[in-house]
Amino acid sequence: MLDQLVQGFAVAMTPQNLLFVFIGVLAGTIIGILPGLGPMSAIALMIPIAYGMDPTSAIIMLAGVYYGAIFGGSTSSILLNAPGVAGTVATSFDGYPMARQGKAGKALAIAALSSFTGGTIGVVGLMLIAPGLASFAVSFGPTEYFALMVLGLTAVVSLAGRNLVKGLVSAVFGVMIALVGIDSQTAITRFTFDLPELYEGVEFLIVALGVFALAEVLVMLNRRGQGGARGGVTSLRLSRREMALITPPTLRSGVLGFFIGVLPGAGATVASFLSYSMEKRIAKDGDTFGRGNLKGVAGPESANNAAAVGSFVPLMTLGVPGSGTTAILLGALLVLGVQPGPLMLAERPEMFWGLVASMYIGSAVLLVLNLPLIPVFAKVLNTPKAVLVPLVVVFCVVGVYGLSFSVFDLGLLAPSAWSVS
Amino acid sequence: MNPHETGSEGAAPLRPLGGSGAAEAAPDAGAGTARTFAFRNRTVAIALAVVAVGYLVLAFQVPEYTAVNVPVQPGTLPRWLGVVLLVLAALLFFQRDQSAADEDGDASDDAAGGGDAASPAEPLRLGRLRDPRLEVGLFVAAIVAYVALFEPLGFILSTALYLGAMTVYLGYRRHVVTAAVSVGLPLGLYLAMSEGLGVVLPSGPLPF
Amino acid sequence: MRRITSLFPSTPGHGPTRSRAPRLTAAAAAAAVLPLALSACGSDGGTTSSDGTWAPDRPIEITAPAATGGGWDTLARTSARLLESEGLVEQSIQVVNKPGAGGAIGWAYVAGHEADPHKLFVTSPPILLVPMAGDSEYDHDDFTPIARLATDYMVYLVPADSEMETFQDLVDMVGEGGANIGGGSGPGSMDHVALAGAVDAAGGDAAAASYVPFDGGGEAMTALLGGHVDSAVVGVSEAAGMLAAGELRALGVSSPETVEAFPEIPTLLEQDIDFTFDIWRGVMAPAGLEEAQVAYYEDLFADLMETQAWQEESVSLGWTDAYQNSEDFGAFLDEQRTAYTEILTEVGLQ
Numbered sequence A: 001m002l003d004q005l006v007q008g009f010a011v012a013m014t015p016q017n018l019l020f021v022f023i024g025v026l027a028g029t030i031i032g033i034l035p036g037l038g039p040m041s042a043i044a045l046m047i048p049i050a051y052g053m054d055p056t057s058a059i060i061m062l063a064g065v066y067y068g069a070i071f072g073g074s075t076s077s078i079l080l081n082a083p084g085v086a087g088t089v090a091t092s093f094d095g096y097p098m099a100r101q102g103k104a105g106k107a108l109a110i111a112a113l114s115s116f117t118g119g120t121i122g123v124v125g126l127m128l129i130a131p132g133l134a135s136f137a138v139s140f141g142p143t144e145y146f147a148l149m150v151l152g153l154t155a156v157v158s159l160a161g162r163n164l165v166k167g168l169v170s171a172v173f174g175v176m177i178a179l180v181g182i183d184s185q186t187a188i189t190r191f192t193f194d195l196p197e198l199y200e201g202v203e204f205l206i207v208a209l210g211v212f213a214l215a216e217v218l219v220m221l222n223r224r225g226q227g228g229a230r231g232g233v234t235s236l237r238l239s240r241r242e243m244a245l246i247t248p249p250t251l252r253s254g255v256l257g258f259f260i261g262v263l264p265g266a267g268a269t270v271a272s273f274l275s276y277s278m279e280k281r282i283a284k285d286g287d288t289f290g291r292g293n294l295k296g297v298a299g300p301e302s303a304n305n306a307a308a309v310g311s312f313v314p315l316m317t318l319g320v321p322g323s324g325t326t327a328i329l330l331g332a333l334l335v336l337g338v339q340p341g342p343l344m345l346a347e348r349p350e351m352f353w354g355l356v357a358s359m360y361i362g363s364a365v366l367l368v369l370n371l372p373l374i375p376v377f378a379k380v381l382n383t384p385k386a387v388l389v390p391l392v393v394v395f396c397v398v399g400v401y402g403l404s405f406s407v408f409d410l411g412l413l414a415p416s417a418w419s420v421s
Numbered sequence B: 001m002n003p004h005e006t007g008s009e010g011a012a013p014l015r016p017l018g019g020s021g022a023a024e025a026a027p028d029a030g031a032g033t034a035r036t037f038a039f040r041n042r043t044v045a046i047a048l049a050v051v052a053v054g055y056l057v058l059a060f061q062v063p064e065y066t067a068v069n070v071p072v073q074p075g076t077l078p079r080w081l082g083v084v085l086l087v088l089a090a091l092l093f094f095q096r097d098q099s100a101a102d103e104d105g106d107a108s109d110d111a112a113g114g115g116d117a118a119s120p121a122e123p124l125r126l127g128r129l130r131d132p133r134l135e136v137g138l139f140v141a142a143i144v145a146y147v148a149l150f151e152p153l154g155f156i157l158s159t160a161l162y163l164g165a166m167t168v169y170l171g172y173r174r175h176v177v178t179a180a181v182s183v184g185l186p187l188g189l190y191l192a193m194s195e196g197l198g199v200v201l202p203s204g205p206l207p208f
Numbered sequence C: 001m002r003r004i005t006s007l008f009p010s011t012p013g014h015g016p017t018r019s020r021a022p023r024l025t026a027a028a029a030a031a032a033v034l035p036l037a038l039s040a041c042g043s044d045g046g047t048t049s050s051d052g053t054w055a056p057d058r059p060i061e062i063t064a065p066a067a068t069g070g071g072w073d074t075l076a077r078t079s080a081r082l083l084e085s086e087g088l089v090e091q092s093i094q095v096v097n098k099p100g101a102g103g104a105i106g107w108a109y110v111a112g113h114e115a116d117p118h119k120l121f122v123t124s125p126p127i128l129l130v131p132m133a134g135d136s137e138y139d140h141d142d143f144t145p146i147a148r149l150a151t152d153y154m155v156y157l158v159p160a161d162s163e164m165e166t167f168q169d170l171v172d173m174v175g176e177g178g179a180n181i182g183g184g185s186g187p188g189s190m191d192h193v194a195l196a197g198a199v200d201a202a203g204g205d206a207a208a209a210s211y212v213p214f215d216g217g218g219e220a221m222t223a224l225l226g227g228h229v230d231s232a233v234v235g236v237s238e239a240a241g242m243l244a245a246g247e248l249r250a251l252g253v254s255s256p257e258t259v260e261a262f263p264e265i266p267t268l269l270e271q272d273i274d275f276t277f278d279i280w281r282g283v284m285a286p287a288g289l290e291e292a293q294v295a296y297y298e299d300l301f302a303d304l305m306e307t308q309a310w311q312e313e314s315v316s317l318g319w320t321d322a323y324q325n326s327e328d329f330g331a332f333l334d335e336q337r338t339a340y341t342e343i344l345t346e347v348g349l350q
Helices: A002-012 A013-033 A037-052 A055-080 A086-100 A102-141 A143-157 A164-179 A203-224 A238-264 A266-282 A295-309 A312-318 A324-335 A349-368 A374-382 A385-406 A408-421 B003-012 B043-060 B076-093 B100-112 B134-171 B175-197 C002-007 C026-033 C073-086 C101-111 C125-133 C167-175 C190-201 C217-225 C238-246 C291-306 C308-316 C326-347
Strands: C060-064 C095-099 C119-123 C144-160 C180-182 C210-213 C231-235 C247-252 C278-286 C320-324
Touching: A002 A013, A002 B175, A013 A037, A013 A055, A013 A349, A037 A055, A037 A324, A037 C073, A055 A086, A055 A102, A055 A143, A055 A295, A055 A324, A055 A349, A055 A374, A086 A102, A086 A203, A086 A266, A086 A295, A086 C167, A102 A238, A102 A312, A102 A349, A102 A374, A102 C217, A143 A266, A143 B100, A203 B134, A238 A266, A238 A295, A238 A312, A295 A312, A312 A349, A312 B175, A312 C217, A324 C073, A324 C308, A374 B076, A385 B134, A385 B175, A385 C144, B003 C101, B043 B076, B134 B175, C060 C073, C060 C101, C073 C095, C073 C119, C073 C278, C073 C291, C073 C308, C095 C291, C095 C320, C101 C119, C101 C125, C101 C144, C101 C217, C101 C278, C119 C144, C125 C190, C125 C326, C144 C190, C144 C217, C144 C238, C144 C326, C167 C190, C167 C247, C180 C217, C190 C210, C190 C231, C190 C326, C217 C231, C217 C247, C231 C238, C238 C247, C238 C320, C278 C291, C278 C320, C278 C326, C291 C308, C291 C320, C308 C320, C320 C326
Parallel strands: C060 C095, C060 C119, C180 C210, C180 C231
Antiparallel strands: C119 C278, C144 C231, C144 C247, C144 C278, C144 C320
């Protein structure tokens, strides 16, 4: 295996492929920061560029876009409470309070470090046990998925804070929103009021942006002071104690996230929420989650990156996409004349190992790229509120439109925000 | 949904209807956001019950699926959800309102590090209306107008209009900066999205 | 972002995804404001020259009535890219995504541009099936067929170690009431019709086959691998990797003749089951196009399919060429609708 990995690094380290890794993660990060546009749109939008490229370089670049987008999404979650991608909604629970407390730099640094760690755990997993995991992935049937969903919903109990009833009410509302659209089992429409725009349901991220970002903007309107959270935003240094504090959750969540990511149909979003509720339950200071607890940022950030890598397992070993994002990736590979599947490891080892090696490099590039940028990003918080408030709205609107190309979906933003304010 | 609902009862003296700064500061983990206005549990419970009943009426109109045997009918889950919501509303109705003191106690640690305590020179909040409810209504109306104009006027014009108008309304006085941002940002975003990413934003009457 | 793409000056993809998409009215207004930007902007109908031929005089817009990345989007972007890179069109081509309601949102959008010869969209069986389910206001009669381009077929899969050998074995299992068969789309949609039609033609009870819808063929195959369903019906191109690896085995394929990539898979016809099913893909335009305009696009797509680049890409995407001109395509659509209606009635879905 070491031989193969060395061979993989030889593939990934060519100047051309290094450039594509760099372009991929950079583009991914930028698209990810924009609220709404997530890895799925990011990859679909980068596909035209990938046409005509060498297939190995193309998948290296597109994979970079994927985990770059998940990485970038945390920035807007933390700074604006406007999740850049669905996988980073959980990050905003503690990341945004940290930013409000003037610890934006610290929160972003934790996000970067734990994303890096989670991504690396994922790559190690992909390298060591990918073929064996294929059977784990297919063993998940309807019963297991049902159990996973029940687990997810009960996790609400741990997120609900003091008032269990209100927590459950939000969970019920969430399921109600998810039920809108054509029932996939019977093709009967539910709660669509005969609006074709609702037939395919309501996008999770639109609700999240409305509930988190726009509602936060409404709150900002009435909050005292003109600036955002001022002061201390630039310090990203973590003390040794803080490092010790976030290490266990980062490692735990990385492993959890990887296995969740491997499951077809569950991805970075599920992984990050499960990690958040797991960490909250394990932590001795669990009741401070939601108020800027470092572990509440480290856990989900590690999990969502590990899950993004994990979702390559079913794609590369079975040739079946485990998520919407990998489905688009699969389509891109087919166009490039590559058929991922059980034969890929034997037939095109240079591609598999090149990808694995490029992921090590990509994670490192992300870290190196983002740490120096943190003070720049954090300046956003110094923007006068009168300017920042309309800007957040505009970014949400652009993101949602880019996600669905539909003004109707923009219309859904407002009621989502209204309903919680 | 949110432990800070009763925030206004501990209201800051200078703000007739808004919640106190402290109570609003913390997006909580469950709902992720703070309330602008406060309602008592009973009020919320009654509203929820009304929603639940409406939802149940709709749920019972979901047709049965008879063509092929299916284990779960499409209407089953919604009906149970409606019932559960009704039960939750009842529980909430009989729940004691958490005291305002308690609320402020728990929220204070968020605000402590918040660093946004108003200096005397700064206005207490954004906007111009006395009643923050109207303010929020106006704000939402502005978003609705922006979205409504999004396609007819195109992205650039509608965004420039929205940004400019909101920034000025919210009291930002450096008009040159406002103008630069309102024009530059939509143009830059449009170019990045359309040329770089191939995302079609509506162009409206502008020729590009 | 601009900087990134400009690193690839030779990338052919840059053109087709360019997203300046002036609307019909917008373009007219724009011409008054800034004539430079749209120098070729003429009347709405384009120019029909004296010899009766027509050519577009504005950018052509191809709508994919789905999100980026799916089958329709792939077809739209592939043909847009190749039409430009092969130099077959003088105007630029833009791909516009109008996802939602299984295609109905996109169809409504195109239908709103009646007689506009610069608005095409890509199409496949859902244009018949979605309206039949009552989920779209518009059906194929509301549009002008341009050309059928390519087709793919369905395979009926079982795990490699399954005891079933022929399609009849599956039908027998259905008869005993014990077969769960997965597919990648909802009940009453393409995969279900392909299954029910085949079972029915084999003399089985189509309504007794328990069809389990999954979110895409990939998930259906995963469930099959894990033993959660007994069989799955999936497009040949989607199943190619699994079949080549020997993880899954095909009981039959819905093509009229054996497919080139998998000559060992018997067709249903060879198993004395009188049923074929096409996953056809084509191009349509709004209603009310003139003959010269239709003729222009017929020739355009016929030329496209003769290019080397098209041949290469369609093979890697698993498409088989199946060109039909506007008239034949129209007649084909009518036949297909009749056939689908019969099958859905059989299952009790109509």
